[in-house]
Every structure is written in structure tokens, then in C-alpha cells.
Amino acid sequence: KLVQSDSTPTPNQEKEFYSHTFDKYVHQTDSKSSTKIKKKIAQKKKNNSKGQIICGIEFFSDRNGEMANKLLIATRAGGCFSLNLLLQSWEIHNNWDQFVFSFDDAKIMDLDPSTGSCIGVHPSGERVLVGTTVGWIVIASLSKNGDTQKFAFSCPSYRPAQSISWIDCVNFLVFYACGAVIWWQLDSAARLSAPKVLHIMTLGTSGIPLCHAFDSARNNMFIGDSRGNIAFFNLNRALASGDSQDTARNPDKILSRVHDKEHVTGITILVKSGVVLSVGNDGCMHQSRLDHGDLRKLIRIPIPNVTGLRHVWNVRQPNGDESAVIGGYYGNDFVVFDSILGYEFLRISTGGRQRRQDLFFGFANNSRKNSFLYGAAVVVGHKDGSNSINFHFSHQFNDDISDFGCIWQKQDINEFYSI
Secondary structure, three states: OOOOOOOOOOHHHHHHHHHHHHHHHHHHHHHHHHHHHHHHHHHHHHHOOOOOOEEEEEEEOOOOOOOOOEEEEEEOOOOEEEEEOOOOEEEEEOOOOOOEEEOOOOOEOOOOHHHEEEEEEOOOOOEEEEEEOOOOEEEEEOOOOOOOOEEEEOOOOOOOEEEEEEOOOOEEEEEEOOOEEEEEEOOOOOOOOOOEEEEEEEOOOOOOEEEEEEEOOOOEEEEEEOOOOEEEEEOOOOOOOOOOOOOEEOOOEEEOOOOOOOOEEEEEEEOOOOEEEEEEOOOEEEEEEEEOOEEEEEEEEEOOOOOEEEEEEEEEOOOOOEEEEEEEEEOOEEEEEEOOOOOEEEEEEOOOOOOOEEEEEEEHHHEOOOOEEEEEEEEEEOOOOOEEEEEEEOOOOOOOHHHHHHOOOOOOEEEEEEO
């Protein structure tokens, strides 16, 4: 039975009805859009999971005192791999973040591998140090003798670790973004003892320490930072009475804005003259000298056409004098050349200085008149998350590079590997 209502909706009731219907439609539309966006993000993450983020790459040699014959790669997924350049084969090492014991309490740590930031391979090629953004430094073995133990140590309040550099087989430097460099020393007699702190050097500038040069004869340290400054430390100077070895040292001298406000990327020392050479992203080479314990500026030499300098090496000339060989960028090309004669030794297309890379370069008997050997590895990231490693070498992979002084024919090789 149908009953017809005589009542008709009022204007307010119509407005309320249409408003409720519109809000319901908008809510449903927003929910669908949000769901689609979440699905796209999840799909993108799934598609980008084909590779591991590289936190460190370094050439090294497993034969003491010889040129590099392997390349080590550490990732932020805990992976540790080495490529044998002669055999063209990968070796998978134990994850650097798993089963790590702390030197503090001898307990297994819960390390987050995504905090990996840098690596430094021991001169013997048997061990590697992995630095993290939270300040922990992990010692991991690379040898094949079954040594799988890993240990971690840190210096409280110093973080994150930016880079690691070995001075010799027992001494190494860790560069921290907080503006400090710590000199650590291993106990050669006790393989599993915690490294001890020899020196804590704070720059006292707003920059991040990037590079160094150490004069072992005079025990002088020179450190360049990201704001164009060079700090000088006389490590023979005794600390104030009552200070412990963990007390931070202040610089004996700071040369401010030597390279304007650009990064200081390389420092070396001419032993005979005592001249300190530095290069930076300002495209200039700067000379300074110690004068009765005071570091003084000498001269600034612009290098034409370069967009950034990265390395400077001290190389002997045929007459025994020392000279500087410089590595830097001409656009996307990495070039190594003599700073005095302008002779260009090599030119490599790397795709730009923003890419993670490593380079080794050397002359036979450290003399410029002899043959030279070089190798470069450039990491190229892809959209799917994987990485390709582009190799450039002056020799074939299967050459015996231990006697590199006899190499005369230089062939540019371009090889690719993916990880």
C-alpha cells in the first residue's frame, strides 16, 4: 500500500542533504587517492630494492708494499665484497655488521648497517675498518684463515665518522664531522686488544676535516677542512699538566681561508724544502712553509681551466728534486698532470666529481722518469637501485703488476661490473 506524503523538504533540509552527500563523496575520493599513492610508493620501494647502497670503496693490495690488485666495497646492507682485478672474480666476505663484539663490555652489539659511512683497508689487506654515523668503528677481517671475529670501538661524543686513513700498520686517523681528527693506535702485540687514543685534534673552525699530511721526521700534522682552512699541529708539544691523553689538542696555527671557502681536498709535503702544498675546489695550489714553528702563507698558484682539484702527490724529478703531480677535474674528466711542466699523464671520463670513486696512481721507484701505473673505479647508480662500477686501468687485468716498473705500453682499459 502506497501512502503519499503531503510534506515537502524545506530549503534547509535540502542544503543539509546535499552537503552530507558531497562530504561523503569527497571522503571516498580522498581515501581512494591516498590508497593509490600508498600503492605507488610501495611499488617504487619494491622496484628500487635491486641493489645495495655503497658506503665505501677502496683499492688495496693483499701483498705488502705492492700496487693495488683488489677493490673492496662495503654497503649499508652490511655487505662486504672484494674484486680480484687479476682473476676478475668477486669474493664475498662476512657481513661487517653481524656478530660484532664491543671492546667495552665484550657483548655482541646490535649495529644498524644503514649507518655505515666510510672504510679504511689495513696496509696488509687483512683487515678493514668500517666507520658509522653513530661513531662506532668496526674492525673486520678480510683474510681467508677462518678469522671471522669482529670488534667495535668508539670515542664518546665524537661522531659521525667521515673517513679513515692509515698512517702505517698500527696507526690510523679517523675524521669526524664534528670537526675533530683522532689518532688511534693498535697494539701490535695483542691482536684483539682495543685501539688506544694517541691524539685528539680539534680544528676549532666551522669546517669538517677532509685531508691531511703527516711529517713523520718532525712529528707535524697538517689538516685541511671544508671551509678552506689548514690547521697545523705540532704533536711533539706536550699537553698541559694534568691533562690526559684523551684531552683534545687545539691547533698551533690555523691558516684561514687559504682556498677561500672551498674544500681543501689534498695536502702533501716537499721533504727537502719543507714546503706544504695544498689543493682545493677553488682550482688553486697553495704553498706554505713552517718558519720557527709558525705556518706562513707563501704563494697561491691558479691552475687554468680546472673545476676542482682532488689530489696532489710529491714525486721526484730525474735530477732528484721534488715536484708536485696534481689530479683534478676538467668538467667531467679527471686529469693527472705535472704542475710545473703541464704534462698530462692521463685523462679519464668519470661523469663528474659527485660520483663515489677511488683512484691509485704511482711511478716506478717514485720517480717521474719511469713508467707509471694507474687505476680508477667510478660508481654509477641506476634508478632501479643497482650500481655499476666503471673501471679504467693502464694495464690489462691479467698483467702481473708487481713489477710495474717494466710496463711501457699503456693501454686504457674500460671494464664494467655490477653489484
